[in-house]
Structures are given as C-alpha cells and as structure tokens.
Amino acid sequence: MEHHDLHAESVTLCLGAEKTGKTTELVNQALRLIEDGNDAESIIVFACSPDAADSLRKRLARASKRLAEVRVTTARAFALEVLDTPCIKAKTGRSARMLTRFEESFLMEDLRVSGIPPKRIGAMVGFLRKGMSGMSDADPDWLATQEERDLFALLESRLDTYGAYLESELAARAFRALRSDAQALASLNVHNVLVDDFHLLSRASQHLSCLIADRFLFVSSNPEGGCETFDSQPNFRGAHELLRTASHATVITLEDVHLSPSRIEALNGLNALIGQADEIASGRERPAMEHAASSKQPIEEAPQFEIIACQTPEDEFAAIGTWAQDLLDSGESPADLAVAVPNRTWARNIATALSRHDIPCSSSYTAETVGGDIRYADLSSAAQFVTLLNLAADPRDTPALHAWCGMGEYLTCRSVFAQIMDACRRENLEMADVLASVAAHDDKARILGYESEQARIRERMELLRNALSDLEGRTGQDLIDALSRWTAASSQTPEAIPPAVSGLIREWAPNDDACSLAAKVHRAMEFPCLPHGNQVAIIPAERACGMDIRHMALAGMINGFTPPHASFDRTKTSPQKAARMISRDALRYRAAASSASCSTTIFHYTAMRGTDAQMLDARIERYFIEKGIRHARVSRSIIADAMAGETITLDR
Numbered sequence: 001m002e003h004h005d006l007h008a009e010s011v012t013l014c015l016g017a018e019k020t021g022k023t024t025e026l027v028n029q030a031l032r033l034i035e036d037g038n039d040a041e042s043i044i045v046f047a048c049s050p051d052a053a054d055s056l057r058k059r060l061a062r063a064s065k066r067l068a069e070v071r072v073t074t075a076r077a078f079a080l081e082v083l084d085t086p087c088i089k090a091k092t093g094r095s096a097r098m099l100t101r102f103e104e105s106f107l108m109e110d111l112r113v114s115g116i117p118p119k120r121i122g123a124m125v126g127f128l129r130k131g132m133s134g135m136s137d138a139d140p141d142w143l144a145t146q147e148e149r150d151l152f153a154l155l156e157s158r159l160d161t162y163g164a165y166l167e168s169e170l171a172a173r174a175f176r177a178l179r180s181d182a183q184a185l186a187s188l189n190v191h192n193v194l195v196d197d198f199h200l201l202s203r204a205s206q207h208l209s210c211l212i213a214d215r216f217l218f219v220s221s222n223p224e225g226g227c228e229t230f231d232s233q234p235n236f237r238g239a240h241e242l243l244r245t246a247s248h249a250t251v252i253t254l255e256d257v258h259l260s261p262s263r264i265e266a267l268n269g270l271n272a273l274i275g276q277a278d279e280i281a282s283g284r285e286r287p288a289m290e291h292a293a294s295s296k297q298p299i300e301e302a303p304q305f306e307i308i309a310c311q312t313p314e315d316e317f318a319a320i321g322t323w324a325q326d327l328l329d330s331g332e333s334p335a336d337l338a339v340a341v342p343n344r345t346w347a348r349n350i351a352t353a354l355s356r357h358d359i360p361c362s363s364s365y366t367a368e369t370v371g372g373d374i375r376y377a378d379l380s381s382a383a384q385f386v387t388l389l390n391l392a393a394d395p396r397d398t399p400a401l402h403a404w405c406g407m408g409e410y411l412t413c414r415s416v417f418a419q420i421m422d423a424c425r426r427e428n429l430e431m432a433d434v435l436a437s438v439a440a441h442d443d444k445a446r447i448l449g450y451e452s453e454q455a456r457i458r459e460r461m462e463l464l465r466n467a468l469s470d471l472e473g474r475t476g477q478d479l480i481d482a483l484s485r486w487t488a489a490s491s492q493t494p495e496a497i498p499p500a501v502s503g504l505i506r507e508w509a510p511n512d513d514a515c516s517l518a519a520k521v522h523r524a525m526e527f528p529c530l531p532h533g534n535q536v537a538i539i540p541a542e543r544a545c546g547m548d549i550r551h552m553a554l555a556g557m558i559n560g561f562t563p564p565h566a567s568f569d570r571t572k573t574s575p576q577k578a579a580r581m582i583s584r585d586a587l588r589y590r591a592a593a594s595s596a597s598c599s600t601t602i603f604h605y606t607a608m609r610g611t612d613a614q615m616l617d618a619r620i621e622r623y624f625i626e627k628g629i630r631h632a633r634v635s636r637s638i639i640a641d642a643m644a645g646e647t648i649t650l651d652r
Contacts, residue, residue: 005175005179005210007211008215011218011246012219012249015222015251015254016223016253016254017222018222020256022221026056026220027063027067030063038191040066040069041189043070043071043191043192044194045060046193047546048196048200049230050074050077050527051530052229052230053074055546056072056546075202076205079208080098082178083096083165091177097397099162102372103400104166121151125151127148129168133232135204137172157425161421162398163398164399169204175211190212192215192216195219196546197220197222197226198220198238200230200545202232202234223240226591227587262304262305266305266600266643269645269646272642273582273650277579277650281583305600307602308604310606313349313608320353320354321357324337324339324553335533335534337536337553338536338537338549338551338596339537340553340592341539341540341556343556344365345616347363350538351538362533362537363538363539365538371383374406374407376410377490377491381487382498384408384491385483385484385498386504387403388467388487389483389521391468392468392471392479393515394515394518396432404464405435405456405457416450416454420434438454439457463489463490470486471486474513474514475512477510479514484497501521504521506531544596545595551601552592552596553600553603554593556604557639558634559619560618561617562637563578563581563585563586563638566578567581575650575652582650593643602643604640606634607632610629620634
C-alpha cells in the first residue's frame with residue numbers, strides 16, 4: 001500500500017545510515033521553519049519512542065529557545081489524542097483506551113468461542129494485527145479464507161464491546177477518522193510535520209504523519225531498516241513507498257558516518273552478518289551494507305570500540321561498574337552512559353554493581369510489564385492491583401470489569417462472558433449493567449447459562465463493591481495502601497505493592513485520587529520512558545534507538561542470550577528461522593552499538609554456574625566441575641564475533 005494521502009506543498013526525505021546526521025538535519029529543518037515565520041504551534045515532531053522523543057525534545061531546546069516550544073511526541077500518543085476527540089469517539093463508539101497486555105489475554109480467551117484451536121488463534125491474531133498496523137485491512141479482499149474473516153469479525157465485535165483498542169490498530173483508526181472528517185483534520189492546526197526514524201514507525205503511523213502535513217513534510221529514514229522499537233510491525237520500506245508517491249520530493253542523502261574507524265569496522269562486520277542471515281531467511285542474495293568513515297572524524301587516540309572478556313558473570317558486573325566509574329572520573333556525566341542488557345537478571349545485577357560505586361542509574365525494567373498468569377489469583381496480583389485502580393477511577397470500565405471477574409478462575413469465566421458480550425451486542429447493553437444483573441439474580445441474568453461461572457462473577461462483584469466503597473475519597477499514599485490491602489485479599493497474597501506495579505506508580509502525588517493515579521499508571525504502561533535525571537540508563541538494546549548517549553556498554557554478550565538459544569538448535573529451529581532470529585538480534589545490537597556518539601564496549605564472560613546457565617537459557621558448550629560445583633562453559637555471542645571482525649558462517 002503506497003498511497004499516503006499527501007497534501008504537503010513541500011516534501012523532503014533525508015536518507016542515511018546510523019550516525020550520518022539525520023537528526024541534526026531534522027533540527028536544522030525545524031529551525032528553518034521557525035526562521036521563515038512559522039509558529040511553533042504549527043509544527044509537530046514525531047519520534048520513534050517516548051525515550052527518543054525526550055532526547056529529541058532536549059536537542060531542539062539546545063538549538064533554539066523557540067524550538068523548545070515545538071511539540072515532540074510519538075505517533076501512538078497522537079493517535080490516542082485523535083481518537084479521544086468527542087466527534088470521533090461518537091463515531092467509533094470506543095474510548096481512547098488501549099488494552100493492556102493482561103487485558104489482551106482475556107480477549108484471546110474470548111476468541112476461543114470461535115472453535116479454532118488456541119495455538120492457531122494466536123497465530124491468526126498475529127496475522128490480523130500485522131494487517132491492521134500495515135493497513136492491509138483497508139482492502140476488502142485482504143483475508144483469503146472464511147475462517148480468517150470470521151475470526152476478524154469476532155475480534156472487531158469483541159473490541160467494540162470492550163470500547164477499546166489494540167495497539168496495532170490505533171494509528172490506522174486515527175488515520176481513517178481524520179481522512180474522512182476534513183473539519184477534524186483542519187482543527188488540528190498542524191501544518192508542518194517532521195518525522196525522525198520514519199522506518200521505525202508502522203505503515204499506519206507513517207500514513208498518519210503524512211496526512212496531517214499541508215505545508216511541509218520532513219522525513220528521516222535509514223534505508224537499511226532497523227528493529228522493532230516502540231511501534232509494532234515497523235515498515236522499514238516506508239520512505240521508499242513515500243518517495244514513489246511524492247515524486248516532487250527533495251531527497252537528501254547522507255553517506256559519511258560520524259563514528260571512529262574502529263566502530264565503523266565493527267558495524268561493517270555486523271552488517272555482513274545481517275546480510276548473510278537475511279539471504280538465508282529470504283532465499284535472495286542481499287548485498288551487505290558498508291559504512292564509510294567520515295572525513296571529519298579525527299584519528300582515534302583512545303579505544304572507541306573495545307571487547308572486554310571476563311571469567312564469570314560476577315566479574316562482568318564488577319567490570320561494568322569499573323567502566324562506568326572510569327568514565328565518570330574522566331569528566332563524563334551518568335546521563336552520558338547506557339548499558340544494554342539481555343534480560344531482567346542482568347539489569348538487576350548491573351544496577352547493584354553501579355550502586356556499589358554510588359553511581360545513580362535507572363532501569364527500563366523497573367516499570368515491569370504487568371502480566372502474570374491471569375488464571376491464578378496469586379500469580380496475577382499486579383494485574384489485579386491495576387484493574388482495581390481502573391475500576392476505582394471508572395466503575396463502568398468494560399475491559400477492567402471483564403478482567404476483575406475473570407482473574408483467578410482457570411477458564412476466566414469465558415463461557416458466560418461469551419453470552420454476556422453477545423447479549424450486550426444484541427440488546428445494546430453495557431457490560432456493567434449486565435454484570436450488575438448477574439450480581440442481583442434479576443431477569444437479565446436468567447437468560448444466561450453456566451451457573452457456576454455466574455456464581456464466581458457474583459462473588460467477584462461483591463468483593464468489588466466492598467473495595468470501591470472503601471477506596472472512595474482516598475488519595476495519595478492512603479489510596480495506594482488501600483489498593484494493596486484489597487489486592488492482597490483478592491489475590492490471597494501478602495499485603496504489599498506488587499513489584500511490577502512499583503515502577504508504574506513512582507510519580508504519585510499526595511493529592512492523586514483514583515482517576516489521576518490511574519492516568520499515570522496507564523501512561524507508564526502505554527508510553528514506557530526512563531525517568532528524568534542524571535542517571536546511567538539500563539535498557540534492552542532496541543531502546544537505544546533515538547536516545548542521546550555518549551558511551552554504550554553491551555552486557556552479557558554470550559550465545560543463548562543473543563542470539564537466543566533456539567537459533568542454535570536444529571532439532572527445533574530450521575536454518576531459515578534461525579537466520580531470522582539472528583538478523584533480528586543483530587539489528588537490535590546494531591542500534592545499540594551505533595547509538596553512542598563516543599564509544600561502544602562489549603562485555604562477555606566464559607563460565608557460569610550450571611544451574612544459572614540452564615535457568616537463563618544460555619548456550620552451554622560443556623560442563624566442568626570446580627570445587628565440587630558444576631559450571632557451564634559458554635561462548636562469546638556470534639554478534640560480538642562479527643563486530644570483532646571474525647567471519648561467521650551460518651547454517652543453510
């Protein structure tokens with residue numbers, strides 16, 4: 001799909017690899033707009049993630065005081081705002097509400113009424129999500145089978161009943177709403193749009209950003225693509241599609257990479273691995289991208305790319321602490337440093353290592369994804385906390401009511417909920433009213449079967465009624481403590497704030513009521529962003545995209561962590577699938593390795609406890625005994641090998 005609904009009088013595309021100056025060109029273009037007399041309010045800048053938006057906001061402010069007034073956001077945030085306008089809400093019948101991950105689990109249970117095997121439902125929903133974000137669903141013939149059409153119809157029906165959205169459909173819905181309502185589009189009063197890292201946005205997000213510009217559109221993009229950063233299903237070829245539509249566009253091509261020779265050599269090695277993996281995965285030969293050194297880059301006086309081998313994970317954690325301390329001693333600030341980690345265990349241990357040096361740090365893993373197993377009360381305490389907060393803010397919140405009643409029940413009460421949602425659609429009822437009928441044993445409830453599940457719903461609704469009565473009027477810490485008490489009673493766990501929730505409520509204020517606290521929690525879940533402050537960032541590799549970093553450490557670079565263990569197992573994974581895994585991880589680490597403006601350091605180790613290696617799914621080369629304890633020998637990641645200049649030959 002290549003039609004972008006372009007209305008901009010002027011279009012500029014800036015194409016270049018990592019660290020070629022694309023973002024600098026965007027800042028210069030924004031400055032030109034201001035100097036030409038455009039108001040800051042007429043300009044909007046889209047970044048690829050909330051962290052990238054924060055970094056870009058600071059860069060614009062450093063360039064000009066007037067640019068500090070320019071709005072910098074993400075396509076997801078903008079789409080939600082569009083969908084929250086009264087006229088569009090009236091048309092869609094949905095709130096500007098994105099389902100959380102655990103609420104999506106209930107949606108998947110709801111789809112089992114289709115009779116399709118659960119594993120196949122998961123695969124089909126993945127395909128449907130891709131179609132939504134890629135805007136394939138605009139084509140009436142995009143679904144090939146009746147089974148696909150039936151499941152998509154059921155999915156949309158359930159989402160209409162929920163009155164909420166999946167992340168993958170937000171931008172497409174906003175795009176179509178604005179395209180069909182000229183008045184709503186004009187009311188935005190946005191004339192100039194600048195998009196950084198266009199290739200990391202979904203096709204729907206790309207089309208949305210193009211639609212709203214009527215004077216000037218600037219797009220920066222890496223023609224070699226990238227990795228999934230924030231938007232699901234990024235459209236790496238978006239700039240090429242736009243160029244075919246915008247024949248009048250000005251194209252700026254940036255070729256010089258502003259990195260040291262050693263880092264360019266490392267990236268070229270990584271690009272060779274990516275090219276080989278993509279060729280195996282697709283069956284088509286792909287030329288490896290070569291980075292060219294910038295003529296402006298000075299000769300290295302100190303190592304800009306380094307690999308540090310350690311003996312054990314503990315040695316690696318200590319070495320990263322020393323690395324950070326040495327940089328701080330040389331005059332760098334904590335905010336200039338970042339550590340890309342392979343998993344939550346490494347994040348936690350590296351935070352501990354930095355704290356031993358009294359180095360402040362923030363981890364993206366602190367605000368953990370609220371999940372758990374919704375079938376078990378004790379394993380879903382975080383989800384129950386968030387759900388109860390949502391209901392304290394809005395007792396008629398349909399996804400929250402569904403989740404509250406279904407959590408802790410092995411079948412999630414899906415049979416009776418199928419009937420409830422059908423009744424809602426058939427009789428134009430809201431779920432809150434039907435659940436109230438179930439709780440009261442009135443006539444509406446008698447049309448429903450599954451008495452045992454109804455009994456469970458009545459029990460949960462009674463608990464909810466008591467909880468909401470107690471929570472009413474509470475604010476701040478008093479509200480949080482009360483939520484913890486009722487969550488403990490509901491989940492049969494000790495009274496405490498669930499760990500996964502702690503990071504979500506870190507910005508609470510004493511006067512926060514349920515509505516304001518719920519808004520903060522949803523913002524933290526929908527737009528995960530590192531806290532502000534002078535701190536070392538501990539992040540997954542892909543989070544580095546768009547961030548303003550000077551020194552990057554790549555931690556835990558062993559096979560099994562990256563690429564994943566499954567990519568080496570030919571009994572379970574084909575060479576083509578393994579190649580896709582390797583390419584995906586190599587692209588993630590290319591983003592991290594190239595994000596820092598000054599240096600990249602790789603850390604790895606050679607041995608770890610056998611039990612830890614098994615638990616963390618490291619690739620074990622062999623076992624050995626030392627002081628009566630079984631240890632595992634592990635190997636440096638092939639991604640690190642490629643960056644070190646080694647020739648990697650993948651299975652075909």
